[in-house]
Amino acid sequence: MRLYRIRYSTNVERVALALAHKRLAVESIWVEAADRSEVVRVSGQELVPVLEVGDTVVCDSLAILSWLEQHWPEPPLYPPDRARRAELELFLDWFDRVWKRPPNELEAELQRPRLDQARIAALTGQLARALDRFEQLLDGRDYLFGDGFSAADCAAFPFLKYAAMRESDDDELFHRILHQRQPLGDGHPRLEAWIRRVDERPRV
Incomplete structure (x- = not known):
């Protein structure tokens, strides 16, 4: 492999x-x-x-x-229940089609010769409001889809982690946007705890 x-x-x-x-x-x-x-x-x-x-x-x-x-179905990343799996797949689709749109558009906007500050502010606001949704989603649970680690956490963490951390030699513009324009602040304790929790998990 x-x-x-x-x-x-x-x-x-x-x-x-x-x-x-x-x-x-x-x-x-x-x-x-x-x-x-x-x-x-x-x-x-x-x-x-x-x-x-x-x-x-x-x-x-x-x-x-x-x-x-x-x-390799074990250990699972998707729920065995068909309805719950469909919900998770809808989340994955939403994350890639909806959530990722503002940072992608910000990346394009910040490379233009003349910046549209109103557009930049609007897109930044969309990112900030999305953090509130994740904070609510984590109410009473350790991971995005319940008590167990799932494909939802795999999909979202690499992007949301930039609200709390960024390696010093990671100079990708897209990652700087995620780091600078996702204001984690003090209002997202569950989201911050989730970021730290997933960051402790192993990777290959």
């Missing part, structure tokens, strides 16, 4: 958390962001993560999580 990865990739960290949770051994193939030829050779596209298992190649972090669950 090989995992093609780039340092500090949020999407790679999703899979790194999942693989460690399932106690699966993996060979890490590190590639440079500026030279993704090896990723293209294996998968036909440039994005990481890419998981290679024998003749099977799986791209996209959420697709990899689902594939791992199908082939």
Whole structure:
């Protein structure tokens, strides 16, 4: 089993958390962001993560999580109940389609020759309000979907962690945006505790 990865990739960290949770051994193939030829050779596209298992190649972090669950169901990352699994999959879809939109648009906005400060403020506000939702979601539970670690935590943590921490040599613009424009403050104690809790979990 090989995992093609780039340092500090949020999407790679999703899979790194999942693989460690399932106690699966993996060979890490590190590639440079500026030279993704090896990723293209294996998968036909440039994005990481890419998981290679024998003749099977799986791209996209959420697709990899689902594939791992199908082939190594224990310990689980998805609920066994069909309705609860559907709820979790709706959360994953919401996170990638809705939550990630403001930081992606902020990244584009901050690279324009002339900044639209009103637009920047509006997008920053959307990120701040999302933190309130996560704080409420964690009321009475240790993880996003209950007492057990799940695919929801794998998917959200690599992005939400920047509200509380960032490695000093991680200079990616997208990560700086997440760190500077998600005001954790004192109003999100459950979210901060969750970030610390998940950060203590192993990764491959």
